[in-house]
Amino acid sequence: MKAKLTAAIVGCTLVLLLFYQHGFLNKALLPGFYLSAMLTISGDSGYGKPYYVLGLVINAAIFSYIIFRLLISPKPLHELRRLVTPGRIICVVTLVLFVVYALPVFAVVHARWLVRNMPAMWIVPTPLPIVPIERSEGLKLSYYGYEFEVPWTQLNREQKLRSMTVLNFGNGAVVVFHEPAEEMSELKVMKQGERKQGLTVEDIFGDKATSSNYAFRSKILYLTPKDLRLSFSRQEMAANSGLILLKLPHAGLAKGGEYSFQTEWLRGFQDGDPAIDTMTIINCFDAQDREIEIWVGSTEGKKKPSQADVNRIIYSLRPATASSPT
Secondary structure (H helix, E strand, C coil), X not given: CHHHHHHHHHHHHHHHHHCCCCHHHHHHHHHHHHHHHHHCCCCCCCCHHHHHHHHHHHHHHHHHHHHHXXXXXXXXXXXXXXXXXXXXXXXXXXXXXXXXXXXXXXXHHHHHHHCCCCHHHHCCCEECCCCCXXXXXXXXXXXXXXXEEECCCCEEEEEECCCEEEEEECCCEEEEEECHHHCCXXXXXXXXXXXXXXXXXXXXXXXXXXXXXXXXXXXXXXXXXXXXXXXXXXXXXXXXXXXXHHCCCCCCCCCCCEEEEEXXXXXXXXXXXXXXXXXXXXXXXXXXXXXXXXEEEECCCCCCCCHHHHHHHHHHCEECCCCCCC
């Protein structure tokens, strides 16, 4: 919006100067720059002021030259025939396309090359398997403002660390509850760096994908190399190229796949299958878009928790009531 306003102000100023200047500057350069300021405005740039200014200058030079040749110099039709040749048209179009699409096309090609041999990048979340929740006697626990149930009754050890709590149970099961306040989401990191870049995350990734931490994580996890394709939208190419790289830390994290779920209080994702993976990771977001991360596994040599055990934790997890112990 600021770039558009700046362009409009510059254009109006140049029109005013048109009445006070003379010569070539008056007759060609100023109106050419004005046309450039108006036509270079685009909400699809995604690259900030330097990229915008570059397009502005190139367009201004082209428009000024055409205006001078057609409207100022004698024999404008003769000049038009001499200027407009197939070779020059091809050169101008190629130059414009290169300036406009060079960076996003490079980003797409580079991202595809990076993930070319990574099958895990093709994995997207599927609905969490419907498994009956373990309703046997268990424990109700509460940490960091959230409560949940586990299907085990004997808690051998509770170790509270700086940013997490580690729970060891009598049957060998292990639950690690990370403190939500310490979680740093991808969207939060992006927003912290947007001042240095001169762009907002909305400009780069779009309003829908950046509407919440959950929406941003969903966009990342559901992206595959198939989405890295050439497009007329520079914003789409740049956004998908960046998001696919953010998927790298999640890809291959667990052998059992990726699952999505939604409960009455939370929505999120499960990384891994407890029957296959050493640790099953639960990442979910509450109504206030705060991220909660829980790891569920077992000590070496002990029986692994079942999906029913994990489901009991997921579907009982909720904001703690005032009477819940911590």
